[in-house]
Amino acid sequence: MKKIFRSLLACALLLCQLAGCSFTGFSAQNLMSPPKVNADQQSIYKLLQGSQPDITFIYPRTGTYRSAIIMHDFTGDGSEDALGFHLVEDTGVMGVEVQFLTKEGGAWKAVSSFLNTATQVDRVCFGSMGEGAPPSVLIGWGSTAGTTGRMAAVNAYLYEDGEMREYALGVYGEMALADLDGDGIDEVFTIDKYVPAPEDGAQPVPAQARVYSFDTGQPQETASAMADNSLSTYSSIAFGQLTGEWGGVVVDGSTADGTMTTQVFVLEEGRMRNYPIGVNDENYRNPFARPAAAAFTSRDINGDGFLELPAVTRLPGLPEDVTLDSTSYLVEWDTFRPGGRRRMALYALMNTRENYWFQVPLRLRGRVSASNDTARRTVTYTEMVRAQDGRQLLGSPLFNIRVFTQPAWESRGEGSGYELLAAQGDSVYGIQVLTKEEGLLEAIESVKSTFCMITG
Secondary structure, eight states, X not given: OHHHHHHHHHHHHXXXXXXXXXXXXXXXXXXXXXXXXXXXXXXXXXXXXXXXXXXXXXXXXXXXXXXXXXXXXXXXXXXXXXXXXXXXXXXXXXXXXXXXXXXXXXXXXXXXXXXXXXXXXXXXXXXXXXXXXXXXXXXXXXXXOSSTTOOEEEEEEEEETTEEEEEEEEXXXXXXXXXXXXXXXXXXXXXXXXXXXXXXXXXXXXXXXXXXEOTTSSOEEEEEEEOOTTOOEEEEEEXXXXXXXXXXXXXXXXXXXXOEEEEEEEEETTEEEEESSSTTSTTOOOTTOBOGGGOOOOBOTTSSSSOEEEEEEEOTTOOTTSOOOGGGEEEEEEEXXXXXXXXXXXXXXXXXXXXXXXXXXXXXXXXXXXXXXXXXXXXXXXXXXXXXTSOEEEEEEEEEEEEEEHHHIIIIIGGGTOEEEEEETTEEEEEEEOOOOHHHHHHHHHHHHHOXXXXX
16 A cells, blocks of 8 residues: 555655746746846847946746746747846936847847836736737736735736837736726736825725736726725735636735735626625625635635635634634535526635645534544544533534654554545544434545645
């Protein structure tokens, strides 16, 4: 069995290595060592360096593209172009310069460059402008981290008449590319944060979500909607299918005390709407509000191609003084329906610390509690029983899920009564069944079959 397990782990590690890739093909460290790089890389480096004796590269902090030099076809001619970020300090104005480079006749040349007074790059995105058209380049300048009101600014860069042209879109706390109207051209979705009134007596700035479209060849704001003023941080943003016909942007965020909520933005007849409706009204209630300990973010949890949203309920039987964490909640993952309605997709128990989840079978729904021993990396799931007076009481333990290191599993995992569930990296997940009741054993088999790693 150990040999088989080692073979499975080796295959998994090999697949992970094959799945990893670099968008640029080279790093700044390589660029600083010219003898080890190819001619293209040396030419790009020299153009970026210009007359400077040295160059300080700036790396995007979030998003897919994290290199200081990104290779991408932004001219639409089918060949890779390059854009690079570096610090500028010797012009009297400190900031970050982005340079756009193309290759013609076997030689690299600078097309355009833009200096931004921000000292950080938040992210870089490339949007589809339709079949045969050059992509839009979106650069987020600055940082979205920090207290309420601290935001980055996004600019669009379009290749027009042999050069790049810059268009300022505005500030954001989070952003995404989203083809909300289904026309094959990406819109830019941004959402900012509430900015309190400054001391000079000016009015506060409410949180707003905006959509920028490229229908006329240049970006312009085409739709907007109010956003939740209470949120100080955005945790995640995702564009995807909500139903078979509707796509939308789902934004998870948290308030200053850590309470999380979810907002869903869709285009309806050209107007953007924010669900649940009534945001910022006195009686506004968000069914996806959840405590900081239940920091689950929206995702396609079951792989059906649709985004699901988390609503949580505290598990029964937990002591009042227990430290709550992700294992302390039953999570109802819901799908969005037109008009803001929702439909339950599945119930799950989650462990974000150990990166796993499983579906809760009907037999155990509302009848199971959890105790998390983080030191032993073990969660014990216990059946709830009903007393004669109607109260729910802790009954007998049903099963443990424990996380072993690979060496620990090989030395004692199965020998200590655990059955292999999954392996990821150096972690091995095992389940130990603690009941012999036939009906409960059937439910635990369902737990085994739906056990999954958290992805994304």
